[in-house]
Amino acid sequence: xxxxxxxxxxxxxxxxxxxxxxxxxxxxxxxxxxxxxxxxxxxxxxxxxxxxxxxxxxxxxxxxxxxxxxxxxxxxxxxxxxxxxxxxxxxxxxxxxxxxxxxxxxxxxxxxxxxxxxxxxxxxxxxxxxxxxxxxxxxxxxxxxxxxxxxxxxxxxxxxxxxxxxxxxxxxxxxxxxxxxxxxxxxxxxxxxxxxxxxxxxxxxxxxxxxxxxxxxxxxxxxxxxxxxxxxxxxxxxxxxxxxxxxxxxxxxxxxxxxxxxxxxxxxxxxxxxxxxxxxxxxxxxxxxxxxxxxxxxxxxxxxxxxxxxxxxxxxxxxxxxxxxxxxxxxxxxxxxxxxxxxxxxxxxxxxxxxxxxxxxxxxxxxxxxxxxxxxxxxxxxxxxxxxxxxxxxxxxxxxxxxxxxxxxxxxxxxxxxxxxxxxxxxxxxx
Amino acid sequence: xxxxxxxxxxxxxxxxxxxxxxxxxxxxxxxxxxxxxxxxxxxxxxxxxxxxxxxxxxxxxxxxxxxxxxxxxxxxxxxxxxxxxxxxxxxxxxxxxxxxxxxxxxxxxxxxxxxxxxxxxxxxxxxxxxxxxxxxxxxxxxxxxxxxxxxxxxxxxxxxxxxxxxxxxxxxxxxxxxxxxxxxxxxxxxxxxxxxxxxxxxxxxxxxxxxxxxxxxxxxxxxxxxxxxxxxxxxxxxxxxxxxxxxxxxxxxxxxxxxxxxxxxxxxxxxxxxxxxxxxxxxxxxxxxxxxxxxxxxxxxxxxxxxxxxxxxxxxxxxxxxxxxxxxxxxxxxxxxxxxxxxxxxxxxxxxxxxxxxxxxxxxxxxxxxxxxxxxxxxxxxxxxxxxxxxxxxxxxxxxxxxxxxxxxxxxxxxxxxxxxxxxxxxxxxx
Numbered sequence: 001x002x003x004x005x006x007x008x009x010x011x012x013x014x015x016x017x018x019x020x021x022x023x024x025x026x027x028x029x030x031x032x033x034x035x036x037x038x039x040x041x042x043x044x045x046x047x048x049x050x051x052x053x054x055x056x057x058x059x060x061x062x063x064x065x066x067x068x069x070x071x072x073x074x075x076x077x078x079x080x081x082x083x084x085x086x087x088x089x090x091x092x093x094x095x096x097x098x099x100x101x102x103x104x105x106x107x108x109x110x111x112x113x114x115x116x117x118x119x120x121x122x123x124x125x126x127x128x129x130x131x132x133x134x135x136x137x138x139x140x141x142x143x144x145x146x147x148x149x150x151x152x153x154x155x156x157x158x159x160x161x162x163x164x165x166x167x168x169x170x171x172x173x174x175x176x177x178x179x180x181x182x183x184x185x186x187x188x189x190x191x192x193x194x195x196x197x198x199x200x201x202x203x204x205x206x207x208x209x210x211x212x213x214x215x216x217x218x219x220x221x222x223x224x225x226x227x228x229x230x231x232x233x234x235x236x237x238x239x240x241x242x243x244x245x246x247x248x249x250x251x252x253x254x255x256x257x258x259x260x261x262x263x264x265x266x267x268x269x270x271x272x273x274x275x276x277x278x279x280x281x282x283x284x285x286x287x288x289x290x291x292x293x294x295x296x297x298x299x300x301x302x303x304x305x306x307x308x309x310x311x312x313x314x315x316x317x318x319x320x321x322x323x324x325x326x327x328x329x330x331x332x333x334x335x336x337x338x339x340x341x342x343x344x345x346x347x348x349x350x351x352x353x354x355x356x357x358x359x360x361x362x363x364x365x366x367x368x369x370x371x372x373x374x375x376x377x378x379x380x381x382x383x384x385x386x387x388x389x390x391x392x393x394x395x396x397x398x399x400x401x402x403x404x405x406x407x408x409x410x411x412x413x414x415x416x417x418x419x420x421x422x423x424x425x426x427x428x429x430x431x
Numbered sequence: 432x433x434x435x436x437x438x439x440x441x442x443x444x445x446x447x448x449x450x451x452x453x454x455x456x457x458x459x460x461x462x463x464x465x466x467x468x469x470x471x472x473x474x475x476x477x478x479x480x481x482x483x484x485x486x487x488x489x490x491x492x493x494x495x496x497x498x499x500x501x502x503x504x505x506x507x508x509x510x511x512x513x514x515x516x517x518x519x520x521x522x523x524x525x526x527x528x529x530x531x532x533x534x535x536x537x538x539x540x541x542x543x544x545x546x547x548x549x550x551x552x553x554x555x556x557x558x559x560x561x562x563x564x565x566x567x568x569x570x571x572x573x574x575x576x577x578x579x580x581x582x583x584x585x586x587x588x589x590x591x592x593x594x595x596x597x598x599x600x601x602x603x604x605x606x607x608x609x610x611x612x613x614x615x616x617x618x619x620x621x622x623x624x625x626x627x628x629x630x631x632x633x634x635x636x637x638x639x640x641x642x643x644x645x646x647x648x649x650x651x652x653x654x655x656x657x658x659x660x661x662x663x664x665x666x667x668x669x670x671x672x673x674x675x676x677x678x679x680x681x682x683x684x685x686x687x688x689x690x691x692x693x694x695x696x697x698x699x700x701x702x703x704x705x706x707x708x709x710x711x712x713x714x715x716x717x718x719x720x721x722x723x724x725x726x727x728x729x730x731x732x733x734x735x736x737x738x739x740x741x742x743x744x745x746x747x748x749x750x751x752x753x754x755x756x757x758x759x760x761x762x763x764x765x766x767x768x769x770x771x772x773x774x775x776x777x778x779x780x781x782x783x784x785x786x787x788x789x790x791x792x793x794x795x796x797x798x799x800x801x802x803x804x805x806x807x808x809x810x811x812x813x814x815x816x817x818x819x820x821x822x823x824x825x826x827x828x829x830x831x832x833x834x835x836x837x838x839x840x841x842x843x844x845x846x847x848x849x850x851x852x853x854x855x856x857x858x859x860x861x862x
Contacts (some may be wrong), residue, residue: 003737006520037795037802042446042451079441142802251785353686354686364580370468374569374573385530
């Protein structure tokens with residue numbers, strides 16, 4: 001019979017124990033940092049109604065970038081490509097019971113139908129952090145603060161990353177002021193600016209001109225890309241977006257976060273649903289300088305589900321692959337196996353199995369990871385097994401030790417070996 | 432515009448923070464118990480090639496019970512309905528590097544296309560535990576031992592659950608001995624026995640007779656359902672399965688596990704791939720007496736991927752809903768929020784935001800969950816918020832406290848309130 005392939009589906013990953021340990025370490029760090037900041041964890045289903053994405057994430061993402069199909073009941077479904085529509089649905093579903101403002105996060109897997117490439121897989125895990133029910137800059141500040149806390153939890157500092165911040169409302173007002181564009185044209189300008197670093201300069205200029213932006217206006221817009229927030233906001237003093245930006249940067253300064261942040265007029269964020277503050281976190285490493293993740297404010301997303309809720313949101317998503325690249329680049333991944341106690345009870349034929357499982361029980365009851373070697377290999381092979389599997393110690397109990405109630409404990413790192421009474425075992429490990 | 436539904440897709444669940452806390456508590460307990468038994472965690476992709484399930488899980492499960500579709504590259508895919516084919520694929524994929532025997536587990540979500548009913552949802556989470564590369568009863572013993580450890584970790588004892596154990600090889604030998612059936616007929620008999628408790632007695636008898644089993648033989652088989660392992664194995668003294676059963680039950684006795692276990696000739700397990708020991712764990716509660724989960728030995732599953740590996744496996748899967756029902760039935764779910772410190776820093780208009788975020792920083796840096804109230808509600812409303820969100824304490828710093836560098840700390844449970852210097856805060860919580 002034809003053998004099946006052992007490869008995972010294209011663009012997905014198998015997590016063997018080694019990779020899984022790393023993943024658990026990642027997610028544990030993130031989760032601890034966010035819980036310390038009083039964010040609460042939630043989760044939603046992998047399958048959602050396709051319309052959830054068609055409605056707000058843009059047609060492209062919904063139809064082309066998702067795995068979608070119709071179930072036997074005729075429902076159009078998609079494997080979630082992002083978490084935001086799900087969390088907006090959940091918030092809308094319990095508006096009456098929920099206690100706003102909410103600080104929520106989730107760490108969940110998503111699927112996007114795209115050509116796999118560095119940092120962009122078809123199945124990826126993503127941290128999603130959102131604050132619902134606070135309209136002021138304070139929520140934007142708290143969201144950005146949480147992103148900084150997460151990166152700092154891994155030992156990252158201001159030399160390693162930078163939060164680039166802009167404001168959609170402000171962007172539109174500035175473009176309108178400079179080029180006299182209407183809302184729709186302003187939106188199309190934003191799409192071009194969003195692609196700015198991905199396309200040649202001449203295409204950028206050509207696209208802008210097609211929207212009626214003159215060379216002079218293009219130059220004016222260019223100056224904004226390197227402008228600080230004070231000079232930029234001065235261009236539209238009466239813009240609501242400008243006021244939001246000023247308040248946010250003032251608070252970043254006063255709360256000690258400004259060293260991690262910078263104003264960047266070129267930050268747009270692709271998704272249509274952002275309305276105010278938008279930000280992207282960049283890796284500052286020269287060899288890896290790129291946007292790692294980002295987010296922003298989407299005031300009317302919950303409104304898709306319930307009429308005039310007035311529930312606003314601000315949040316961001318961070319992919320696991322991007323984070324891993326960042327940590328590797330900055331050498332922030334320690335030996336997560338170091339000084340971990342794990343005891344293998346080795347076996348000899350002249351001692352009954354139950355004598356060995358009794359030792360395992362004593363250690364496990366004391367919370368010390370322990371197991372008995374399965375099978376009957378030679379002693380040397382059992383030691384090899386223990387070393388390969390990352391056991392820190394082996395217990396040795398031959399017929400003579402069994403007879404006089406002792407065991408030999410060997411530390412595989414130091415090779416130190418000592419003889420203990422069985423009842424001293426757990427205590428030896430401080431349990 | 433037509434509003435979208437806030438309901439999750441039929442048969443799936445939203446996990447709001449309250450449910451998520453419970454889920455994390457569940458999975459944390461399970462994970463700790465298994466890691467203490469030296470099982471290592473792994474994970475695989477949600478999407479797998481459909482043939483993985485068609486090949487061994489039986490046609491029904493693969494075609495009817497899975498969500499399956501074809502991707503744009505013409506690949507037939509399924510959202511995984513179970514983990515075993517994935518883990519077998521992963522083991523086969525790294526045969527050379529892996530260090531056998533392996534003790535592996537995963538806690539992952541699965542999708543099955545079926546009519547949602549109590550304890551059977553379309554999206555569910557399942558613990559999967561497997562041991563690969565040990566052919567003897569010792570692996571079966573270790574797998575059963577781990578299942579008992581997981582349930583005991585929640586405080587369950589032998590009055591609450593029982594492991595019902597049988598052996599496929601033994602079953603086939605017994606049926607052949609009693610009814611002279613060939614292997615194929617024996618397999619069909621096992622399907623009927625597997626349905627025994629789900630169909631009326633007359634159908635059971637009718638189906639057996641259609642396979643040429645006589646009334647007398649049916650009666651003989653009936654006696655086995657209440658027989659102990661000694662009497663049962665005596666029927667086929669030379670059966671390999673009988674020897675496996677005897678060795679397993681002898682070891683269960685000697686290692687103190689027999690009080691949790693019982694021989695049960697009626698245990699088959701639906702899936703085709705089991706070859707030896709099979710077991711099901713039953714809830715002993717009269718009002719909820721039913722099989723909760725089970726597993727068994729599948730010696731040739733890795734062989735689907737690689738020729739003559741000789742890698743055997745034994746494992747089981749446990750669904751999250753079933754486990755939750757069990758814990759609720761036996762009142763084994765504690766108040767997981769009890770004595771959890773979480774501090775809300777309340778605000779007054781006459782104190783600047785940064786004075787409050789400084790308090791939050793001090794607490795968070797000491798690892799104490801803390802946050803500042805977002806927005807400017809009246810003090811009473813901020814207290815209500817803290818209570819509803821499960822904060823244990825609120826910090827109160829008005830203009831006067833701010834001026835003399837103190838804060839009031841109020842314990843929301845005891846209503847006790849005391850005044851502290853700012854720098855004493857973290858220390859007060861033992862940090």
